[in-house]
Amino acid sequence: xxxxxxxxxxxxxxxxxxxxxxxxxxxxxxxxxxxxxxxxxxxxxxxxxxxxxxxxxxxxxxxxxxxxxxxxxxxxxxxxxxxxxxxxxxxxxxxxxxxxxxxxxxxxxxxxxxxxxxxxxxxxxxxxxxxxxxxxxxxxxxxxxxxxxxxxxxxxxxxxxxxxxxxxxxxxxxxxxx
Amino acid sequence: xxxxxxxxxxxxxxxxxxxxxxxxxxxxxxxxxxxxxxxxxxxxxxxxxxxxxxxxxxxxxxxxxxxxxxxxxxxxxxxxxxxxxxxxxxxxxxxxxxxxxxxxxxxxxxxxxxxxxxxxxxxxxxxxxxxxxxxxxxxxxxxxxxxxxxxxxxxxxxxxxxxxxxxxxxxxxxxxxxxxxxxxxxxxxxxxxxxxxxxxxxxxxxxxxxxxxxxxxxxxxxxxxxxxxxxxxxxxxxxxxxxxxxxxxxxxxxxxxxxxxxxxxxxxxxxxxxxxxxxxxxxxxxxxxxxxxxxxxxxxxxxxxxxxxxxxxxxxxxxxxxxxxxxxxxxxxxxxxxxxxxxxxxxxxxxxxxxxxxxxxxxxxxxxxxxxxxxxxxxxxxxxxxxxxxxxxxxxxxxxxxxxxxxxxxxxxxxxxxxxxxxxxxxxxxxxxxxx
Amino acid sequence: xxxxxxxxxxxxxxxxxxxxxxxxxxxxxxxxxxxxxxxxxxxxxxxxxxxxxxxxxxxxxxxxxxxxxxxxxxxxxxxxxxxxxxxxxxxxxxxxxxxxxxxxxxxxxxxxxxxxxxxxxxxxxxxxxxxxxxxxxxxxxxxxxxxxxxxxxxxxxxxxxxxxxxxxxxxxxxxxxxxxxxxxxxxxxxxxxxxxxxxxxxxxxxxxxxxxxxxxxxxxxxxxxxxxxxxxxxxxxxxxxxxxxxxxxxxxxxxxxxxxxxxxxxxxxxxxxxxxxxxxxxxxxxxxxxxxxxxxxxxxxxxxxxxxxxxxxxx
Numbered sequence: 001x002x003x004x005x006x007x008x009x010x011x012x013x014x015x016x017x018x019x020x021x022x023x024x025x026x027x028x029x030x031x032x033x034x035x036x037x038x039x040x041x042x043x044x045x046x047x048x049x050x051x052x053x054x055x056x057x058x059x060x061x062x063x064x065x066x067x068x069x070x071x072x073x074x075x076x077x078x079x080x081x082x083x084x085x086x087x088x089x090x091x092x093x094x095x096x097x098x099x100x101x102x103x104x105x106x107x108x109x110x111x112x113x114x115x116x117x118x119x120x121x122x123x124x125x126x127x128x129x130x131x132x133x134x135x136x137x138x139x140x141x142x143x144x145x146x147x148x149x150x151x152x153x154x155x156x157x158x159x160x161x162x163x164x165x166x167x168x169x170x171x172x173x174x175x176x177x178x
Numbered sequence: 179x180x181x182x183x184x185x186x187x188x189x190x191x192x193x194x195x196x197x198x199x200x201x202x203x204x205x206x207x208x209x210x211x212x213x214x215x216x217x218x219x220x221x222x223x224x225x226x227x228x229x230x231x232x233x234x235x236x237x238x239x240x241x242x243x244x245x246x247x248x249x250x251x252x253x254x255x256x257x258x259x260x261x262x263x264x265x266x267x268x269x270x271x272x273x274x275x276x277x278x279x280x281x282x283x284x285x286x287x288x289x290x291x292x293x294x295x296x297x298x299x300x301x302x303x304x305x306x307x308x309x310x311x312x313x314x315x316x317x318x319x320x321x322x323x324x325x326x327x328x329x330x331x332x333x334x335x336x337x338x339x340x341x342x343x344x345x346x347x348x349x350x351x352x353x354x355x356x357x358x359x360x361x362x363x364x365x366x367x368x369x370x371x372x373x374x375x376x377x378x379x380x381x382x383x384x385x386x387x388x389x390x391x392x393x394x395x396x397x398x399x400x401x402x403x404x405x406x407x408x409x410x411x412x413x414x415x416x417x418x419x420x421x422x423x424x425x426x427x428x429x430x431x432x433x434x435x436x437x438x439x440x441x442x443x444x445x446x447x448x449x450x451x452x453x454x455x456x457x458x459x460x461x462x463x464x465x466x467x468x469x470x471x472x473x474x475x476x477x478x479x480x481x482x483x484x485x486x487x488x489x490x491x492x493x494x495x496x497x498x499x500x501x502x503x504x505x506x507x508x509x510x511x512x513x514x515x516x517x518x519x520x521x522x523x524x525x526x527x528x529x530x531x532x533x534x535x536x537x538x539x540x541x542x543x544x545x546x547x548x549x550x551x552x553x554x555x556x557x558x559x560x561x562x563x564x565x566x567x568x569x570x571x572x573x574x575x576x577x578x579x580x581x582x583x584x585x586x587x588x589x590x591x592x593x594x595x596x597x598x599x600x601x602x603x604x605x606x607x608x609x610x611x612x613x614x
Numbered sequence: 615x616x617x618x619x620x621x622x623x624x625x626x627x628x629x630x631x632x633x634x635x636x637x638x639x640x641x642x643x644x645x646x647x648x649x650x651x652x653x654x655x656x657x658x659x660x661x662x663x664x665x666x667x668x669x670x671x672x673x674x675x676x677x678x679x680x681x682x683x684x685x686x687x688x689x690x691x692x693x694x695x696x697x698x699x700x701x702x703x704x705x706x707x708x709x710x711x712x713x714x715x716x717x718x719x720x721x722x723x724x725x726x727x728x729x730x731x732x733x734x735x736x737x738x739x740x741x742x743x744x745x746x747x748x749x750x751x752x753x754x755x756x757x758x759x760x761x762x763x764x765x766x767x768x769x770x771x772x773x774x775x776x777x778x779x780x781x782x783x784x785x786x787x788x789x790x791x792x793x794x795x796x797x798x799x800x801x802x803x804x805x806x807x808x809x810x811x812x813x814x815x816x817x818x819x820x821x822x823x824x825x826x827x828x829x830x831x832x833x834x835x836x837x838x839x840x841x842x843x844x845x846x847x848x849x850x851x852x853x854x855x856x857x858x859x860x861x862x863x864x865x866x867x868x869x870x871x872x873x874x875x876x877x878x879x880x881x882x883x884x885x886x887x888x889x890x891x892x893x894x895x896x897x898x899x900x901x902x903x904x905x906x907x908x909x910x911x912x913x914x915x916x917x918x919x920x921x922x923x924x925x926x927x928x929x
Contacts, residue, residue, distance in 0.1 A: 068642075071646065071654035071655070071656045071684075071914075072654060072655055072656070073656075076656055076657070076658075076917075078660070078717060078917050079917070079918065080918065081615065081616050081918050082615050082616065082914060082915055082917070082918030083615065084615050084639075085639050085642040085643065085911075085914070086642060087641075087642050087645045088645065117655065118654075121649060121650070121651040121653065121654070122649055122650060122651070123650060383810065384811060385811040385814040385815075387809075387811075388809040388810070388811040388812055388814070388815065389626065389786070389815065390726050390727070390748055391726045391745075391746055391747030391748035391749070391781075391783055391786055392726045392727075392746070392747070392748070393747075396810075461726070461727030461730045461731060505705070506704070506705060506731070507704060507723070507725040507727055507728040507731040508725060508726065508727045508731070509724070509725035509726065509727075509728075509746065510704075510725060
């Protein structure tokens with residue numbers, strides 16, 4: 001495993017997130033009625049940062065939630081190791097809200113599909129939009145992001161490694177190859 | 179039924195057993211010798227030449243010849259429960275296991291409680307290589323109410339009386355039965371169990387039963403009846419034989435009674451010498467029997483009792499059960515395990531080879547004493563005596579495989595055990611069975 | 615994450631890590647149960663047979679709910695006690711089930727070891743929902759979850775189980791599980807209803823309920839059954855209540871803020887007074903809620919064990 005390229009450093013990451021935040025505010029004509037839900041792990045960190053950016057731009061934060069999609073995964077097999085189930089944390093009503101789902105890397109789209117199922121089990125949002133930091137291609141489901149930090153074409157054996165200060169101690173996005 | 183063994187039984191009037199170690203404590207015999215049998219009688223023990231010999235020669239180097247082994251407590255289930263065992267299959271098992279004689283318990287269906295049933299058993303086993311001696315019931319249908327016609331049954335060949343499966347119902351019936359049977363020269367064998375204390379129990383009452391939440395059969399259920407039987411026997415000064423003893427306190431009672439001169443004899447089984455109630459934690463019904471496996475303390479006491487003569491004989495209480503009755507959840511499984519085809523192996527491996535008892539003791543416990551207690555003619559390895567012999571290979575290493583048993587049943591706790599020592603043949607009633 | 619055990623047949627021998635994993639996972643499932651749609655698709659397509667040979671409404675209901683919340687297909691088989699004769703029934707039933715490829719068997723039976731027996735006969739994963747007086751592991755797990763919520767770490771906490779210990783699978787499972795987590799367990803009840811060797815299980819015996827109340831942090835009160843009275847083990851329910859009933863007056867004497875538990879169903883006015891059952895000390899309803907979550911956690915985690923369908927794995 002070696003690093004093929006550094007896709008973003010700390011500054012680039014911050015700028016990208018700010019740009020994405022502006023796009024969200026622009027498309028939704030403000031932040032009234034918005035809610036942000038980050039997909040554990042790292043999607044929730046990015047969601048929090050986006051919410052802070054919204055605060056800087058619009059002067060207030062929007063409701064923020066964390067989603068654990070472990071129980072919605074479609075790769076459940078008898079006798080394969082179980083991932084740890086953590087709790088989702090969404091303490092507001094989603095119904096009629098415009099929900100922004102946030103994840104770090106969009107790949108096959110299966111994680112987002114799980115997240116959609118989970119969100120819909122929690123209530124009936126008026127609309128769900130998807131914001132991702134990196135879109136690496138190779139979709140297996142008809143899922144399209146509304147907001148993309150960076151498009152990075154990859155091959156299947158490569159890996160995108162997102163590191164965030166809150167979880168990993170540093171901010172960077174790396175392209176890894178075997 | 180695996181009848182293959184019958185093909186190995188040959189009628190042989192003349193057999194020369196060469197180079198055996200001949201061991202018969204009843205005549206103080208323990209030496210390397212040839213045994214020459216002619217017309218079913220022992221003609222010579224010593225150095226016998228093969229020259230000019232027309233009969234069968236068997237090389238017994240490394241093997242021991244002892245007076246035929248005898249198990250005085252087995253269940254052959256015929257008539258009534260032929261699915262589990264028949265007289266023929268039971269005899270097959272006994273043959274393979276090295277026993278020339280067995281005494282069969284009367285809890286068949288119908289029970290062996292009259293002359294007709296005794297004669298039925300005689301008829302079915304008349305020409306077989308193993309002597310099958312019927313034990314008659316003490317009370318009609320073993321119900322504990324009326325005494326059976328013991329004299330009539332004894333005349334037909336019953337060797338003792340028992341209601342085994344249950345205790346003789348109460349002290350007055352026991353007293354009367356002992357008086358009556360002693361009068362005709364036969365003993366009463368009592369299964370010692372208080373039915374009220376033991377009710378619904380499925381295993382020993384102990385820490386293990388507490389852990390498992392199973393209803394236990396307390397040791398006092400056996401001891402109370404042992405005490406009763408000893409008291410009655412002492413009072414009327416007549417003999418009684420106590421079946422399958424399993425607890426420490428029972429041993430203490432028997433030992434003290436013997437010291438006082440009470441005419442009590444007792445038997446135990448290989449499983450009480452080798453296994454404990456810890457085995458039940460597996461919920462395997464092959465560890466379910468009555469009396470149940472007890473604690474380690476009891477087990478060690480039983481071993482001591484075998485060593486010091488408090489226990490007079492070893493029996494298997496061979497109790498066949500069909501798969502349907504045995505292979506169930508523990509509570510529902512039938513009580514009882516088979517034992518004939520593992521008895522010699524487990525006793526030689528775990529008692530004789532570990533120097534807990536000597537080989538001579540083994541012969542006393544499993545050949546000489548049972549016949550004595552039943553009042554049967556002594557079997558001696560002596561010139562002029564009828565030949566009734568078991569041939570044992572004390573070095574033979576083998577692994578118990580229950581699928582190879584000649585018994586119809588498979589309910590054994592010893593499957594897979596690695597043993598050293600096996601019976602390899604017998605000679606009785608002019609017939610020879612020998613299988614290396 | 616994986617449990618070391620393959621089936622859940624009892625808590626004897628289940629180590630602390632496995633117990634804590636189940637309890638932690640159960641907590642996560644609790645939040646699922648609070649949602650508007652309290653359902654997740656995790657066990658979709660999996661089939662669970664609820665094999666109940668003993669009558670039970672609440673346990674079976676709780677399991678069924680847990681299975682359905684996980685989107686599993688749940689099938690019930692009950693046998694009224696009167697027609698269960700011997701084990702023929704069980705063995706034949708098991709064979710039929712095996713032929714239908716079931717993923718889980720949840721079973722309750724009156725014979726200790728019945729669940730063990732079944733686990734040897736089928737490929738499915740077996741959860742013991744009560745086997746005679748032997749064990750009832752999910753009950754003990756939900757009891758421990760409830761206690762953990764109220765007391766935190768259970769190490770050193772004194773829990774006294776009150777009632778018919780002799781016939782109680784709830785008591786045994788609780789003793790095994792609580793001791794593994796380091797709690798101090800006591801038992802209290804009439805001598806005829808305490809097993810002779812119960813002390814060897816490492817529990818303290820309280821001959822009088824008053825002593826138990828004065829020392830315990832928790833009382834887990836078991837239901838006293840009428841059949842025991844008929845079996846000659848104690849003379850009457852009235853006398854049982856007089857000696858061992860947990861009444862308002864007795865509870866008032868408790869020096870600590872005693873927690874009251876009961877596996878249900880309750881004989882109000884016999885082993886426990888209504889005032890006690892409905893008081894602020896009682897966590898009985900929490901036990902019920904936690905029951906569904908614990909059973910969901912068990913189903914979820916057991917399915918992650920090492921099993922026979924390895925041919926389907928690893929592509």
